[in-house]
Amino acid sequence: MPLLVMKFGGTSLATIELIKKAAERVKVEVSRGYEVIVIVSAMSGKTNELIGWVNKTSSIYDAREYDAIVSSGEQVTAGLLALVLQNLDIPARSWQGWQVPLKTSSNHSSARIEEIPTQNLRTKFKEGMKVAVVAGFQGLSLDNRVTTLGRGGSDTTAVAFAAAFGAERCDIYTDVDGIYTTDPRVCEKARKLNQISFEEMLELASQGAKVLQTRSVELAMRFNVRVRVLSSFDPSPDQSGTIVCKEEDVVEKNVVAGVAFSRDEAKMTLISVSDKPGIAAAIFGPLSEAGVNVDMIVQNISDDGLTDMTFSCPTQDVDRAKNALLEHRVSGQIHFEDLIADTEVAKVSVVGIGMRSHAGVAAQMFNTLKDENINIKVITTSEIKISVLIDRKYLELAVQALHNTFKLEKQV
Amino acid sequence: MPLLVMKFGGTSLATIELIKKAAERVKVEVSRGYEVIVIVSAMSGKTNELIGWVNKTSSIYDAREYDAIVSSGEQVTAGLLALVLQNLDIPARSWQGWQVPLKTSSNHSSARIEEIPTQNLRTKFKEGMKVAVVAGFQGLSLDNRVTTLGRGGSDTTAVAFAAAFGAERCDIYTDVDGIYTTDPRVCEKARKLNQISFEEMLELASQGAKVLQTRSVELAMRFNVRVRVLSSFDPSPDQSGTIVCKEEDVVEKNVVAGVAFSRDEAKMTLISVSDKPGIAAAIFGPLSEAGVNVDMIVQNISDDGLTDMTFSCPTQDVDRAKNALLEHRVSGQIHFEDLIADTEVAKVSVVGIGMRSHAGVAAQMFNTLKDENINIKVITTSEIKISVLIDRKYLELAVQALHNTFKLEKQV
Numbered sequence: 001m002p003l004l005v006m007k008f009g010g011t012s013l014a015t016i017e018l019i020k021k022a023a024e025r026v027k028v029e030v031s032r033g034y035e036v037i038v039i040v041s042a043m044s045g046k047t048n049e050l051i052g053w054v055n056k057t058s059s060i061y062d063a064r065e066y067d068a069i070v071s072s073g074e075q076v077t078a079g080l081l082a083l084v085l086q087n088l089d090i091p092a093r094s095w096q097g098w099q100v101p102l103k104t105s106s107n108h109s110s111a112r113i114e115e116i117p118t119q120n121l122r123t124k125f126k127e128g129m130k131v132a133v134v135a136g137f138q139g140l141s142l143d144n145r146v147t148t149l150g151r152g153g154s155d156t157t158a159v160a161f162a163a164a165f166g167a168e169r170c171d172i173y174t175d176v177d178g179i180y181t182t183d184p185r186v187c188e189k190a191r192k193l194n195q196i197s198f199e200e201m202l203e204l205a206s207q208g209a210k211v212l213q214t215r216s217v218e219l220a221m222r223f224n225v226r227v228r229v230l231s232s233f234d235p236s237p238d239q240s241g242t243i244v245c246k247e248e249d250v251v252e253k254n255v256v257a258g259v260a261f262s263r264d265e266a267k268m269t270l271i272s273v274s275d276k277p278g279i280a281a282a283i284f285g286p287l288s289e290a291g292v293n294v295d296m297i298v299q300n301i302s303d304d305g306l307t308d309m310t311f312s313c314p315t316q317d318v319d320r321a322k323n324a325l326l327e328h329r330v331s332g333q334i335h336f337e338d339l340i341a342d343t344e345v346a347k348v349s350v351v352g353i354g355m356r357s358h359a360g361v362a363a364q365m366f367n368t369l370k371d372e373n374i375n376i377k378v379i380t381t382s383e384i385k386i387s388v389l390i391d392r393k394y395l396e397l398a399v400q401a402l403h404n405t406f407k408l409e410k411q412v
Numbered sequence: 413m414p415l416l417v418m419k420f421g422g423t424s425l426a427t428i429e430l431i432k433k434a435a436e437r438v439k440v441e442v443s444r445g446y447e448v449i450v451i452v453s454a455m456s457g458k459t460n461e462l463i464g465w466v467n468k469t470s471s472i473y474d475a476r477e478y479d480a481i482v483s484s485g486e487q488v489t490a491g492l493l494a495l496v497l498q499n500l501d502i503p504a505r506s507w508q509g510w511q512v513p514l515k516t517s518s519n520h521s522s523a524r525i526e527e528i529p530t531q532n533l534r535t536k537f538k539e540g541m542k543v544a545v546v547a548g549f550q551g552l553s554l555d556n557r558v559t560t561l562g563r564g565g566s567d568t569t570a571v572a573f574a575a576a577f578g579a580e581r582c583d584i585y586t587d588v589d590g591i592y593t594t595d596p597r598v599c600e601k602a603r604k605l606n607q608i609s610f611e612e613m614l615e616l617a618s619q620g621a622k623v624l625q626t627r628s629v630e631l632a633m634r635f636n637v638r639v640r641v642l643s644s645f646d647p648s649p650d651q652s653g654t655i656v657c658k659e660e661d662v663v664e665k666n667v668v669a670g671v672a673f674s675r676d677e678a679k680m681t682l683i684s685v686s687d688k689p690g691i692a693a694a695i696f697g698p699l700s701e702a703g704v705n706v707d708m709i710v711q712n713i714s715d716d717g718l719t720d721m722t723f724s725c726p727t728q729d730v731d732r733a734k735n736a737l738l739e740h741r742v743s744g745q746i747h748f749e750d751l752i753a754d755t756e757v758a759k760v761s762v763v764g765i766g767m768r769s770h771a772g773v774a775a776q777m778f779n780t781l782k783d784e785n786i787n788i789k790v791i792t793t794s795e796i797k798i799s800v801l802i803d804r805k806y807l808e809l810a811v812q813a814l815h816n817t818f819k820l821e822k823q824v
Binding site: 087 | 505
């Protein structure tokens with residue numbers, strides 16, 4: 001019997017009414033002849049309530065206890081959805097992470113999935129279970145404690161189950177009806193894509209598009225899991241949605257697939273750093289230890305053995321970055337004259353597999369920004385992506401202009 | 413190292429502030445040199461929230477899913493209390509039922525504890541853990557699913573752990589400071605007992621005193637676990653509380669220990685039942701199948717082969733009882749002329765081990781009620797208890813009068 005994985009996010013399960021709606025969707029797929037594994041998030045708001053309690057409780061952060069507490073939200077929705085499905089005459093039961101068991105590494109709160117043995121679920125499917133409702137986001141460590149996978153972990157759970165069970169497809173039900181060329185709230189010409197390649201989706205996700213979590217896309221790419229993003233709130237989601245799949249299966253092929261952006265970026269510059277081997281390690285080692293998420297890095301041309309080093313990071317990491325760098329200057333491990341933080345910047349990225357074969361995308365991008373009088377502060381590129389840092393106030397303007405330049409409103 | 417079991421109920425853990433207060437009590441015991449197992453209930457109100465969702469979700473009642481959902485509340489408080497204890501520099505960790513594992517029967521929602529292997533906790537105690545915070549009320553069935561123990565299950569969990577680990581004592585922290593001769597809200601002369609025997613506590617609990625759950629007292633009696641009931645809200649609970657222990661360890665020995673009562677009783681009478689062998693089975697078999705909790709049973713003297721049969725049950729069971737009996741009359745399995753339900757009655761019980769050696773307690777009780785002009789509708793007795801059914805409107809009067817008669821306000 002063909003098997004389908006369906007994942008419902010917290011906004012799709014926020015109330016009992018919505019849980020009933022999700023169950024109706026599952027029923028449609030069961031009536032099409034699928035065995036279904038449903039991965040559920042916690043009811044919207046519940047995880048934050050639990051995190052709030054943890055924060056009020058203790059200044060010590062024990063990730064093992066955090067995980068034990070926070071994972072309870074998914075456990076509740078899994079049970080509730082199983083009950084609703086039974087009410088619809090569908091043989092269903094809930095599975096907590098440790099019951100599957102979904103085996104993970106022991107780094108709590110951001111554990112990695114290591115193995116999903118399929119035997120327990122397969123036995124129950126053979127015994128007549130039609131739907132396994134699995135609590136997402138959680139697993140079991142080697143020493144028998146509950147782990148969680150970190151933000152977006154339910155997407156990752158869903159893709160991992162689809163890979164382990166050889167599912168025909170992994171449907172991610174969410175509050176938007178697919179992947180867009182850019183955020184429609186910023187650019188009204190934004191167009192929903194029918195298909196997108198894993199590689200492009202990965203760049204879009206890591207550059208700020210929030211529909212799918214980066215790790216889930218990596219996993220889908222690695223195991224070639226066909227992912228479909230669609231809306232829980234659409235009465236006929238089958239006619240809608242976006243398929244994320246292998247490059248060769250994508251029919252429509254624009255040079256540029258989309259424009260992604262991230263609003264809360266900061267640019268930090270270390271002035272007059274001594275330019276000698278090992279200096280990058282001396283700077284970025286401590287930043288990494290301090291948990292600063294460094295993104296772009298640029299080093300200026302050296303002058304008299306001194307150079308300026310610029311990097312970007314999320315604005316929320318700025319204080320931690322400053323403290324780490326100043327501490328290491330005091331202790332003599334790093335030398336620099338000054339540290340300048342610009343917290344009013346944003347990142348805009350143009351992503352497309354077509355760039356590999358089409359020269360001139362970068363030039364078009366820079367020209368567009370120049371025509372709008374937008375100054376580029378930092379540039380980085382990958383094979384299928386160009387990112388620039390600009391003043392935050394120009395973000396909307398830049399996204400709209402680039403969307404126009406690459407004619408993203410039109411399907412090729 | 414001596415080991416102590418402490419149990420905190422839902423009202424004692426209702427807020428983060430109260431959880432912190434509970435942790436301070438645990439710390440006191442740790443500083444006295446104990447290893448501690450803490451059994452926690454869910455935060456007050458949380459279990460009802462979860463049950464509310466289950467009821468809104470489904471007309472089908474799958475106790476396995478119910479248990480998976482409802483057990484999440486204890487899991488949260490266990491994690492939170494462990495965090496607070498760590499914050500106080502006490503090596504603590506949370507344990508869910510399946511992690512211990514607390515093994516139970518498979519009858520979900522009212523499972524019985526079958527075994528508590530001590531190895532996992534003992535290993536961690538050896539490795540330096542000082543406090544194990546265990547989610548109460550829950551266990552694991554043979555087929556690896558979460559079970560719950562039913563109402564009051566956390567008390568039972570606590571006593572079972574104390575028995576399994578040979579604890580010095582099992583302290584039940586609750587919202588009252590001990591066991592009283594009767595409910596102080598009904599009789600202002602009610603006096604807190606310093607000690608009470610298992611047998612008396614069992615009768616009081618099963619006759620309506622709600623401080624300890626009956627099953628937990630049974631278990632304590634069976635394994636001779638010294639139980640102390642004390643208040644979470646008392647700044648120095650050690651000076652207070654009630655010890656529940658073996659009869660021979662009780663120093664103060666009133667003839668009567670206390671007066672218990674239950675307000676919501678109903679008296680049902682079947683008129684003109686044919687008085688022949690097997691008739692009781694024919695009546696009470698169907699009632700048991702319908703889940704009616706029959707308490708007292710009285711059969712009148714037979715007249716011409718016909719008799720009246722009277723029994724009492726909680727008022728909430730009356731409709732179920734009626735339906736079951738009428739159904740079986742229609743099908744011809746029981747014959748009776750009429751069925752009279754009196755839902756305005758209450759039960760008052762006088763309990764005391766001293767009754768065994770002191771004659772005349774029953775006479776004193778009946779005389780007291782006669783002096784107050786209270787009519788007795790049904791009487792039942794056990795070795796250490798006399799219960800009567802009376803009109804509900806006389807309940808307070810009866811309790812106060814009996815409290816006076818047996819001089820319960822005075823310690824012997």
